[in-house]
Amino acid sequence: MGTILVIAEIQNGKVREASLELVSFARRLAGAGYGEVKSLVIGSGVHGAAEELAKQGGGEVLLADGPAFANYNVGAFAQAVRAAVAAARPSLLLLSNTPVGWDVAPRIAAALDGAFVSDCFNLELEGGKLVCHRRVFNGKLDARVAPLAEPVVATVQPGATPAFNGTADGKVTKLEVSLGELKSKFVATRIAEKKGVDLSKAEIIVSGGRGVGAPEKFPEVIQPLADALGGAMGASRPVVDAGWLPHEYQVGSSGQVVTPKLYIAAGISGAIQHLVGMKNSNFIIAINKDADAPIFEVANLGVVGDLFEIVPALTKAVKEAKGQA
Amino acid sequence: MKIMVCLKQVPHQDARLDVRADGTWIQEDNIKFEINSYDTYGLEEALRMKDAAGSGEVIVVSIGPDRVTQSLRTALGMGADRAIHVKDPEADAADALGSAKLLAAIAKAESPDVIFTGLMSDDGNAASVGPMLAELLGIPSTTSVMKVEKANGALTVERELEGGALEVVELQRPCLLAVQTGINQVRYASLKGIMAAKKKPIETRSVADLGLAGKVGAAANKVKIEKIAPPPKGKGAEMVTGPTADVVGRLVSKIKELGLL
Numbered sequence: 001m002g003t004i005l006v007i008a009e010i011q012n013g014k015v016r017e018a019s020l021e022l023v024s025f026a027r028r029l030a031g032a033g034y035g036e037v038k039s040l041v042i043g044s045g046v047h048g049a050a051e052e053l054a055k056q057g058g059g060e061v062l063l064a065d066g067p068a069f070a071n072y073n074v075g076a077f078a079q080a081v082r083a084a085v086a087a088a089r090p091s092l093l094l095l096s097n098t099p100v101g102w103d104v105a106p107r108i109a110a111a112l113d114g115a116f117v118s119d120c121f122n123l124e125l126e127g128g129k130l131v132c133h134r135r136v137f138n139g140k141l142d143a144r145v146a147p148l149a150e151p152v153v154a155t156v157q158p159g160a161t162p163a164f165n166g167t168a169d170g171k172v173t174k175l176e177v178s179l180g181e182l183k184s185k186f187v188a189t190r191i192a193e194k195k196g197v198d199l200s201k202a203e204i205i206v207s208g209g210r211g212v213g214a215p216e217k218f219p220e221v222i223q224p225l226a227d228a229l230g231g232a233m234g235a236s237r238p239v240v241d242a243g244w245l246p247h248e249y250q251v252g253s254s255g256q257v258v259t260p261k262l263y264i265a266a267g268i269s270g271a272i273q274h275l276v277g278m279k280n281s282n283f284i285i286a287i288n289k290d291a292d293a294p295i296f297e298v299a300n301l302g303v304v305g306d307l308f309e310i311v312p313a314l315t316k317a318v319k320e321a322k323g324q325a
Numbered sequence: 326m327k328i329m330v331c332l333k334q335v336p337h338q339d340a341r342l343d344v345r346a347d348g349t350w351i352q353e354d355n356i357k358f359e360i361n362s363y364d365t366y367g368l369e370e371a372l373r374m375k376d377a378a379g380s381g382e383v384i385v386v387s388i389g390p391d392r393v394t395q396s397l398r399t400a401l402g403m404g405a406d407r408a409i410h411v412k413d414p415e416a417d418a419a420d421a422l423g424s425a426k427l428l429a430a431i432a433k434a435e436s437p438d439v440i441f442t443g444l445m446s447d448d449g450n451a452a453s454v455g456p457m458l459a460e461l462l463g464i465p466s467t468t469s470v471m472k473v474e475k476a477n478g479a480l481t482v483e484r485e486l487e488g489g490a491l492e493v494v495e496l497q498r499p500c501l502l503a504v505q506t507g508i509n510q511v512r513y514a515s516l517k518g519i520m521a522a523k524k525k526p527i528e529t530r531s532v533a534d535l536g537l538a539g540k541v542g543a544a545a546n547k548v549k550i551e552k553i554a555p556p557p558k559g560k561g562a563e564m565v566t567g568p569t570a571d572v573v574g575r576l577v578s579k580i581k582e583l584g585l586l
């Protein structure tokens with residue numbers, strides 16, 4: 001126990017929502033007696049964001065500001081964290097499980113020879129000891145993990161808790177970082193071009209997952225239901241990875257985020273990366289042969305059964321209801 | 326061009342997940358195993374890189390019990406040249422940092438130009454070992470890799486960010502790439518490949534062979550899984566049961582109620 005260092009991320013000049021969620025966890029642990037909260041902001045021309053964070057519960061905010069930090073670079077980022085660790089001597093470092101967090105956090109843990117726990121949805125003190133809760137097997141099981149050494153480096157699932165929205169007195173302290181040789185460099189970011197289906201506009205989406213089993217089953221089983229309902233077809237990532245459908249059909253954190261009036265998920269287990277893409281749909285129907293599939297936790301109506309039986313029967317019934325059969 | 330590919334063998338994606346008696350992991354007896362999905366993509370990318378270079382060697386490395394031999398054979402059948410199996414109960418008990426230390430010892434001995442790992446494993450979902458291994462070796466790394474191009478000794482890769490954004494990164498070699506699924510279409514082992522694999526070597530190493538006795542394993546771990554359990558059930562969905570006709574009838578009336586039919 002001791003100092004908690006929140007490693008914030010800056011996006012478009014502002015502190016990311018996920019970083020304010022880290023502040024929530026840090027404040028909660030501090031309130032339970034873990035220690036003091038400090039933060040680190042890394043970027044170029046981000047003094048304003050650091051000031052904001054200092055007012056939003058970040059405590060003393062160490063600021064690594066310089067042109068070298070204008071774009072994310074794993075080596076530069078890690079060196080800023082090392083400098084902050086030398087200054088603040090934290091026993092717990094918190095990062096978000098984002099493309100930045102999962103890229104740099106394990107390196108930091110290895111460099112500090114510390115305990116690393118990734119993608120936690122909860123961190124708490126129990127009998128004075130830190131315990132971390134995370135999911136394993138793509139959300140099918142929960143694990144309770146105890147760090148056995150310090151410092152502890154933990155990444156936290158975005159959305160695991162609301163952002164901290166209190167005020168607290170903090171201050172910004174400039175951090176000097178001497179950058180050694182960087183062995184990788186940022187070249188550019190780009191947005192993959194969107195073509196074809198824009199699922200974000202569909203009122204009804206029928207998505208198929210790995211459980212659909214074969215590429216030809218999409219036009220044979222999933223698309224007909226989407227057509228009967230006058231909706232669009234979607235998919236989970238493994239379907240796209242296998243080349244069964246192009247990327248524009250993918251729903252989830254690395255695909256499209258959709259909020260249709262009706263989302264039907266067939267043969268999709270409900271991994272968090274899929275759920276973040278569809279859980280805010282107005283109404284969700286899940287069809288899965290595994291009664292314990294996590295998708296049933298976010299669904300409004302659930303059917304435990306074989307999609308190859310349920311989906312065609314539903315397609316027929318919908319057509320009949322529309323007087324098309 | 327020497328390429329090292331880290332392969333983890335994990336429970337088959339459709340395996341039954343029952344918590345074992347001590348409550349700290351799943352029951353692994355009598356279930357099927359397979360190569361971690363992310364790692365099949367890493368292996369494929371390595372094989373393509375070797376082919377493009379026209380020469381070189383692809384070495385697959387796995388830490389795990391006897392059963393891992395089968396995954397290594399599969400990898401050799403797909404075209405890997407050589408396999409190293411870290412076979413030692415102490416190694417099996419290692420946490421992510423311990424695994425990274427074992428793989429680092431092998432990488433130091435082999436000096437590969439490029440190391441491929443998966444972004445994460447399908448069982449523990451830790452997404453830790455790759456970047457840790459790179460840090461221990463002092464080489465650059467990047468994660469969620471969706472495209473790899475070689476130019477002037479360096480590698481230019483695309484990594485996946487959120488919501489369809491990509492980041493282009495250039496890395497000096499040697500480097501480590503933790504690949505995302507879908508980066509390529511993975512080949513199957515051909516019959517010819519499987520026959521040829523029978524003659525390819527699988528070397529074994531113990532923790533002591535790697536100079537890490539006492540430094541890796543249960544006693545050296547920095548994290549411990551105390552318990553695993555199915556997630557607590559929330560309110561959950563209203564479950565519709567009964568014969569298919571009734572189930573479908575209920576769904577249709579709900580869709581009508583929503584004003585969508």
Ligand SMILES: Cc1cc2nc3c(=O)[nH]c(=O)nc-3n(C[C@H](O)[C@H](O)[C@H](O)COP(=O)(O)OP(=O)(O)OC[C@H]3O[C@@H](n4cnc5c(N)ncnc54)[C@H](O)[C@@H]3O)c2cc1C
Nearest residue numbers: 209210211236237252253254255267268269273274289307
């Ligand atoms: C950084 C990152 C980003 C990711 N981005 C995304 C993303 O954008 N979108 C996404 O979807 N995933 C994403 N993933 C992958 C995610 O972790 C899961 O692997 C994926 O969502 C699983 O897809 P699935 O549910 O189709 O497959 P599985 O998890 O394998 O589930 C298949 C389901 O089908 C059921 N089933 C099988 N046969 C039948 C049948 N006959 N009838 C009924 N049910 C059946 C099974 O019971 C099982 O529940 C991402 C992962 C990472 C690490």
Ligand SMILES: Nc1ncnc2c1ncn2[C@@H]1O[C@H](COP(=O)(O)O)[C@@H](O)[C@H]1O
Nearest residue numbers: 331332388442443445446451452453454
């Ligand atoms: N036991 C192992 N043997 C070989 N490689 C491993 C092992 N565990 C993890 N890895 C590699 O590290 C990657 C990330 O795994 P993890 O950190 O466990 O999620 C995997 O995709 C593998 O490439």
